[in-house]
Amino acid sequence: MTRKPALAVVGATGAAGGELLQILSRHEDIWGEIRLISSPRSAGRKLAVRGEECVVLGLDEEALRGCDVVLFLAPEEICARWAPVAVSLGAVAVDGSGAFRLDPDVPLVVPELNPHALRIRPRGIVASPHDTTLTLLPAIGALHAAFGLRELVISSYQAASGAGRGAMAALRAQLALVAGTELGTATGDLRRAVGEAGTGPLPAPLALNVVPWTGTVRPGGWSSEELGLREETRKVLGLPELKVAATCVRVPVLTAHSLTVHARFEDEVTVARAHEILATSPGVVLYDEPALGDFPTPADVVGTDPTWAGRVRRAPDDERALDLFLCADNLRQGAALNAVHIAETVAAEFPR
Amino acid sequence: MTRKPALAVVGATGAAGGELLQILSRHEDIWGEIRLISSPRSAGRKLAVRGEECVVLGLDEEALRGCDVVLFLAPEEICARWAPVAVSLGAVAVDGSGAFRLDPDVPLVVPELNPHALRIRPRGIVASPHDTTLTLLPAIGALHAAFGLRELVISSYQAASGAGRGAMAALRAQLALVAGTELGTATGDLRRAVGEAGTGPLPAPLALNVVPWTGTVRPGGWSSEELGLREETRKVLGLPELKVAATCVRVPVLTAHSLTVHARFEDEVTVARAHEILATSPGVVLYDEPALGDFPTPADVVGTDPTWAGRVRRAPDDERALDLFLCADNLRQGAALNAVHIAETVAAEFPR
Numbered sequence: 001m002t003r004k005p006a007l008a009v010v011g012a013t014g015a016a017g018g019e020l021l022q023i024l025s026r027h028e029d030i031w032g033e034i035r036l037i038s039s040p041r042s043a044g045r046k047l048a049v050r051g052e053e054c055v056v057l058g059l060d061e062e063a064l065r066g067c068d069v070v071l072f073l074a075p076e077e078i079c080a081r082w083a084p085v086a087v088s089l090g091a092v093a094v095d096g097s098g099a100f101r102l103d104p105d106v107p108l109v110v111p112e113l114n115p116h117a118l119r120i121r122p123r124g125i126v127a128s129p130h131d132t133t134l135t136l137l138p139a140i141g142a143l144h145a146a147f148g149l150r151e152l153v154i155s156s157y158q159a160a161s162g163a164g165r166g167a168m169a170a171l172r173a174q175l176a177l178v179a180g181t182e183l184g185t186a187t188g189d190l191r192r193a194v195g196e197a198g199t200g201p202l203p204a205p206l207a208l209n210v211v212p213w214t215g216t217v218r219p220g221g222w223s224s225e226e227l228g229l230r231e232e233t234r235k236v237l238g239l240p241e242l243k244v245a246a247t248c249v250r251v252p253v254l255t256a257h258s259l260t261v262h263a264r265f266e267d268e269v270t271v272a273r274a275h276e277i278l279a280t281s282p283g284v285v286l287y288d289e290p291a292l293g294d295f296p297t298p299a300d301v302v303g304t305d306p307t308w309a310g311r312v313r314r315a316p317d318d319e320r321a322l323d324l325f326l327c328a329d330n331l332r333q334g335a336a337l338n339a340v341h342i343a344e345t346v347a348a349e350f351p352r
Numbered sequence: 353m354t355r356k357p358a359l360a361v362v363g364a365t366g367a368a369g370g371e372l373l374q375i376l377s378r379h380e381d382i383w384g385e386i387r388l389i390s391s392p393r394s395a396g397r398k399l400a401v402r403g404e405e406c407v408v409l410g411l412d413e414e415a416l417r418g419c420d421v422v423l424f425l426a427p428e429e430i431c432a433r434w435a436p437v438a439v440s441l442g443a444v445a446v447d448g449s450g451a452f453r454l455d456p457d458v459p460l461v462v463p464e465l466n467p468h469a470l471r472i473r474p475r476g477i478v479a480s481p482h483d484t485t486l487t488l489l490p491a492i493g494a495l496h497a498a499f500g501l502r503e504l505v506i507s508s509y510q511a512a513s514g515a516g517r518g519a520m521a522a523l524r525a526q527l528a529l530v531a532g533t534e535l536g537t538a539t540g541d542l543r544r545a546v547g548e549a550g551t552g553p554l555p556a557p558l559a560l561n562v563v564p565w566t567g568t569v570r571p572g573g574w575s576s577e578e579l580g581l582r583e584e585t586r587k588v589l590g591l592p593e594l595k596v597a598a599t600c601v602r603v604p605v606l607t608a609h610s611l612t613v614h615a616r617f618e619d620e621v622t623v624a625r626a627h628e629i630l631a632t633s634p635g636v637v638l639y640d641e642p643a644l645g646d647f648p649t650p651a652d653v654v655g656t657d658p659t660w661a662g663r664v665r666r667a668p669d670d671e672r673a674l675d676l677f678l679c680a681d682n683l684r685q686g687a688a689l690n691a692v693h694i695a696e697t698v699a700a701e702f703p704r
Contacts (some may be wrong), residue, residue: 204647
């Protein structure tokens with residue numbers, strides 16, 4: 001009997017860690033050992049995976065030794081430092097943090113769309129896209145294969161959990177305070193309440209509000225997440241000239257990102273054909289009967305694996321453009337599931 | 353001394369009525385009598401306007417007689433029935449309800465943009481755009497004058513109050529219930545809580561959610577508000593060929609609509625010039641220093657008159673396109689203020 005490959009997860013105690021452990025517990029058992037690693041602060045905690053209790057190890061060389069695949073859900077700076085160490089110790093590193101996504105020597109992979117890219121990894125690292133990009137790609141990749149994608153205009157409705165546990169806690173605290181006040185039309189009360197609760201890592205109050213900013217400041221007034229959505233989409237789809245204009249907005253939702261997408265193609269499109277494609281693409285669920293109230297919302301999709309697609313329309317003034325609404329659980333589908341798919345695809349290479 | 357014109361407001365007790373009375377109380381006193389009219393159900397209520405108590409009248413011919421301008425904030429069907437009656441009794445009717453917006457014999461007016469259109473009103477009716485269109489127009493109209501507008505891709509973040517008092521009450525009730533529960537990542541609790549609170553006139557739960565549907569069902573998967581945004585923008589700007597693709601989404605905000613806009617122009621654009629235009633246009637405030645955390649949000653703009661513009665960027669792949677974020681109080685700027693501006697512009701015609 002051949003030895004099953006060993007997996008380590010770095011960042012198992014973060015916002016997406018719980019989703020990851022659930023996915024590992026429910027997928028076909030392709031791993032030998034599964035090792036959970038976190039910051040020294042969380043070391044010693046016990047988490048359940050595959051029905052067994054597992055003691056979390058502190059991150060150091062010793063913890064990484066002997067692993068075949070190391071999956072990073074930890075913050076960027078941790079992954080930037082430790083992924084090369086994992087590789088030097090003989091593992092393939094899967095970057096779910098963002099540290100290596102745009103490195104030209106690191107493939108950026110969605111196994112359903114560009115599995116071939118996995119095979120060329122000069123640094124021994126494979127990256128998984130940002131959760132917002134992953135909300136987009138399964139549906140848009142499938143439509144691209146049929147119609148030939150030329151241009152995207154995207155607006156996001158991103159959940160608090162995309163900014164981590166601190167942002168979720170801030171939103172919860174703000175909501176608890178505003179729900180106790182007489183919620184008037186004017187938001188003087190809201191501002192005062194939120195002042196008490198604080199905004200955590202968010203740049204503005206999120207309860208009863210929307211915040212048109214996610215990520216860090218880039219030249220030209222852009223945010224890192226807006227430019228990242230453009231660069232990552234180009235890289236995964238292999239379309240370096242693709243036109244992409246994105247505006248990223250945080251909304252008072254705990255989990256599940258939504259996107260509105262205006263997609264222009266090379267060929268004429270029809271809603272019937274787009275429905276057919278979306279209904280049969282892996283990782284996509286079509287839910288599009290507005291007359292019956294059937295369109296995806298974060299409350300519908302949270303806790304599920306796929307990207308849900310609805311509101312599919314042909315642009316009224318452009319027979320080559322589609323407008324649609326996409327929705328996916330950013331912790332499960334966005335942060336955890338694709339990284340696991342990458343790790344499992346790599347696992348198929350063992351024993352090597 | 354000439355007689356000052358008499359104004360009647362039909363729908364003074366609705367969601368935008370309070371804003372309207374505040375605006376009338378604070379503007380230059382150009383009206384003689386101000387008469388408040390509502391459904392028979394609300395007749396007899398007392399409301400303050402210009403510092404004086406005013407008894408609300410039930411809507412009938414008698415209540416409308418002797419008015420020079422009748423401003424309708426009431427539901428569409430009320431305005432459709434009673435605006436022609438007001439006209440037959442000698443008044444100019446201002447439709448803030450939507451009943452006549454797309455009637456080719458009714459001008460659709462934003463006085464800062466197309467005041468000339470006011471003068472030709474074959475039916476004696478002048479219409480004010482939908483609150484979502486009004487969030488867009490002051491900024492986009494000014495940019496159009498400078499660069500020549502060709503195409504718009506718009507996504508909305510619409511507040512509950514745009515769907516009336518019932519939607520605001522439903523959101524408040526849902527929030528009170530979810531804030532009392534342990535708000536987990538999974539939203540089973542949310543669904544149960546919202547099930548108890550009900551969704552009011554909304555097609556899905558709105559607390560901790562976003563709902564990609566506003567308005568009624570139209571062919572091709574479109575909603576009435578999405579197509580209305582297109583038709584109204586074309587009509588006010590006098591651009592019958594303008595390409596517009598909009599996706600309308602309701603967000604858990606009480607008051608103030610936001611829009612992301614991707615606008616393509618005939619001429620090359622620069623952010624510097626766009627900033628200059630937006631900073632000097634009537635009805636627009638520029639608030640755009642993301643590095644300092646300065647971008648408009650609903651909590652910032654609620655209770656104010658203008659459209660706030662921020663996140664102004666030149667599209668990374670199109671030197672003729674701008675991306676921006678607009679935010680305005682939908683009850684004040686959207687539903688009340690423009691209708692008052694129209695009424696005041698008509699008032700200047702009296703005595704006639």
